[in-house]
Amino acid sequence: MKNVLMIAYHFPPVRVSSGIQRTLKFTTYLLEHGWCAQVLTVDPRAYEKCSSDQLQEVPQQVTVKRAFALDTARHLSFKGRYSRWMALPDRWISWCLGGFFSGLMLIRRNKPRVIWSTYPIATAHLLGFLLHRATGIPWIADFRDSMTENDYPDDPLQRRVYRWIERQTINHCSRAVFTTPGAIRMYKQRYPDIADERWVLIPNGFDEENFVNAERSQAFKDVLLSKPNKIVLLHSGVIYPSERDPSHFFFALAELKQFNQIKADQLRIILRATGHDALLQRMIDECDLKDIVFLEPGIAYEMALAEMLAVDGLLIFQASNCNHQVPAKIYEYLRAGKPILALTDPVGDTAGVLFEAGLNEVVALDDKESIKKIFVRFIDGIQQKSVKLASKQTIEMHSRRYGANVLADALNSIIS
Structure with a gap:
């Protein structure tokens, strides 16, 4: 089995409707293609709501490392207020410190061939970037949707930080994955110097x-x-x-x-x-x-x-x-x-x-x-x-098993 380090904020036992499914099902179906995931996620205290109803779906072969992370708004605020820098790029920036060292330990122990990180939590891509730069391991960035727009995020400072992370991610990743053709078209226009082979479409799906x-x-x-x-x-x-x-x-x-x-x-x-x-x-x-x-x-x-x-x-x-x-x-x-x-x-x-x-x-x-x-x-x-x-x-054609086939092809193309 080849190993892949998967960095994802949304993973059991977080309670959300659909954000959790993409990573969870990839860890399951990639096993059919000879890839075993080690998941780097957050300590459950970082989640606002938890549910154990999908914990049993995590494959036994998959190692899950829950790194130190806090939610700035809930854990580091005083009377509901906190400094802006404590939530840049997002409220889970503390995960970057705990996740970096936990990620290095996972890399040393399991020697993954590829790093994979998934948005919409921007800190996940920041972690992917730092671990890629520290180790030289190829990196796939799963954007899903666009990370920035002309007016998103709403706060101009946060938007500049997001855009910096986005730019570093696009320039250093081996593959940039999106869920829709429209998002890929937009990013091709935004980053015209990036080779076409770097853009990959893997829609969301069902299980x-x-x-x-x-x-x-x-x-x-x-x-x-x-x-x-x-x-x-x-x-x-x-x-x-x-x-x-x-x-x-x-x-x-x-x-x-x-x-x-x-x-x-x-x-x-x-x-x-x-x-x-x-x-x-x-x-x-x-x-x-x-x-x-x-x-x-x-x-x-x-x-x-x-x-x-x-x-x-x-x-x-x-x-x-x-x-x-x-x-x-x-x-x-x-x-x-x-x-x-x-x-x-x-x-x-x-x-x-x-x-x-x-x-x-x-x-x-x-x-x-x-x-x-x-x-x-x-x-x-x-x-x-x-x-x-x-x-x-x-x-x-819209099953998550089908999407995992596309991801496995991307992983294999990188290491070959």
Whole structure:
């Protein structure tokens, strides 16, 4: 077995919806290609929420080193305040110190052929850069989405620090991995001197084993038994106020309700683990939708998949300012085999994934009138069972096992 050092903030037992899955499943499926991972992550105290429900999925062959790390906002603040330099590039910069020495020990013990680090925690790429420079081991940087934009991060100082880390990462890594074609196009324009072979596309995906377990679980049976006698739609995961603003969706629902085109005794919409419940609840109340739209707390991953399998339809929110991004949940939605209504820019990468799958229930997130029309058609299609679903062949191309094949090819190409 060849060894790879994988640097990832999100790893069991952190409780998040999708960020944890990419690294966890790569460690599993890379074993099929002769690569064994040693994972460098953070001590669980750095996580705001923990759950043990996926700890048993970490392969026995995989070594996990949980290095010293603190969350500046929770552990190093005084009355909720802290100096800016204590959170640059992010609130987990303390991981850089503990992670560097822990990483050197893992490298000395296991002699990895490649280092791999994954964003969205910028400190992970900073660690990858430092360990690469200290040891000379080739480095793959998994960006997923873009690390910087013209106006992201919002704080100018943090944006300059992010851009410095991004520039060092692009210039020194052997491969830069992104999840969407749009992100790669953007980075090719930003760094025109980088050779094409350095850019690699590995989309997010779903894990078949997790879905099989969810379908067999008691949670799935419980969800089916408790499902009301009405159409149930679900959005599972964070709803960012600027990137996934549902206000026009709420306005459209309010008008449809006003003219009796939708009714509370026929429709229930669940927004699961939004991360912004207080803000969304105010919007729901103002639109008089509290008998149709319900905010629900986060649940264990397998239960979340069981819920996707049990409902009648699934919702995607994605604004045009994220056209080069694709929500990770979309691949799980495809595998769930349920009708999907996507409120997103028809020319963005999110819509592109659905169009390639033969699905066309797509409308701009900020177009209230078009949302009203497509929503009525979508509900009618569910009732008539006429909404098109993705083919089995299309679904299989979006599995995490398939993504691990691409990563294994990248690893092998580097060491060869």
